[in-house]
Amino acid sequence: MQKYLTLADGSQWIGTAIGARTLEVAGQIVFNTGMSGYQETLTDPSYLNQLITFTYPLIGNYGIDPTVSQATTIGAQAIIVHELADFSDHQTSRQSLASFLTLNHVAGIAGIDTRDLTTHIRTTGSQMAIISNTPVSDFDAKLATLPLKQLLPQPLPLNQVHTGKTHIVVLDFGEKSAITAELIKRGCAVTVLPATTSLKVISAYHPDGILLSNGPGDPTAHAQVLPTIRQLAKHYPLAGICLGHQLIALAYGAQTYQLPFGHHSLNHPVQSCVDGTVMMTAQNHDYAIDPASLTTTPLQVTYTELNDGSVEGLRLPHTAVMSVQFHPEAHPGPQEAGQFFDKFLTMIQQEAVANA
Incomplete structure (x- = not known):
């Protein structure tokens, strides 16, 4: 046919x-x-x-x-x-x-x-x-005659019992299961909640850290969650992956734009702005952060993409906030970016010691 x-x-x-x-x-x-x-x-x-x-x-x-x-x-x-x-x-x-x-x-x-x-x-x-x-x-x-699909909430994973040493709440904007798997592999207990969950409800789960997941579409369509993201950053260590990275940028006043044809591959070179090291990453996104818009925010760039110079990582100085545009869970794909999860857990531990 x-x-x-x-x-x-x-x-x-x-x-x-x-x-x-x-x-x-x-x-x-x-x-x-x-x-x-x-x-x-x-x-x-x-x-x-x-x-x-x-x-x-x-x-x-x-x-x-x-x-x-x-x-x-x-x-x-x-x-x-x-x-x-x-x-x-x-x-x-x-x-x-x-x-x-x-x-x-x-x-x-x-x-x-x-x-x-x-x-x-x-x-x-x-x-x-x-x-x-x-x-x-x-x-x-x-x-006009061909309808689009709607993003359906995924059934909650079976790993809701808080048996890990560190409890992470993942806000689900369209989460990949490999993200949860990477946290569990590192001994975390994970609770996955809807993206629009309020600070009050999240706090009732007593998390040690918050992770904003990946997801589809234009990040500006999630304007309603930006105030919650700023609130979360004041109370918990906060990290974001892909869409979550873009939302952290938007929450602090940066802007995003649509890439000409997106990044959809397993071989994007990303360079650290801290020590200059380069790693290969898996990526899947059609929007990126406008680097010029970051100049009016407190955010600092931590990684850049070597092919087109796009922003691949952010941190909020003097706070426990970090994000990456690439996919550190990389399933399948290069594994070196998995250090993101280790850095996130280290950040949580350091914050706990500082607040003890």
Whole structure:
């Protein structure tokens, strides 16, 4: 069955239907250059309503492992690949990517020159796109008929019993399960609460620290939580990842902007502003912090991205507040950025000693 990929600028690619074969969808088109991690990418809530183009030519060859999904549902609208593997060969595989897409009612298109498509996106910028069963003659009219998904709250994890030495409350803006797993691995008890939870309710859990999670979309859409973030910073050690990083910046008066085609990959070099060291990071975001806007805030930049100079880390001097734009849980991806969690826990311990 033929499938049509049409971008808002009128460009079009024709391929073959995969996944939910007859489903027509719309969303922001992005590209991911990772050679692995297609399952984690599809189940990452930060990809909500996006059409994900994988630049690696063959996708699906190691199947699906049910233990590595980052959420219980797939937020992405569709997958775009050059070739979908018709086999899966890995000891942890329990089903093929094709069946995973079908069972989760996710559309897809194969047979696309994904490198040509990626070059086009890099040149023209990320934009809305439609995957349809027939050629699209009126983009806006067709777009209006295709609903977007809503971010659904994830079921609370089973690790709600406070048995760890350090209790972390994670405010869930679209959290990846790997973030919780990294904290538990370090002996933390973790409580995941809705993003809009008030300071009073959070305080009732007696946390040692607060972590603002990653999540999809424009950070300015969360203006209602900025006062709470400022309140939390006065009472608890506070950290943010990706969207959480952007929200901390907004809470202290900085501004954000949309990147031309976003950062969606496992190989972004990030440099420390403290000692100059460089590490490779996994990233997934379409918005970044305007560095010029930071000059009127008390925030200091701690990391920068070496490809485009974007702000990758912040700290609030003389307080226990820190954040990173990259994904330190990196599942899959480079592991060196995991030091973020160690630094966060050290910051919590130092704050506890200072206040003892």
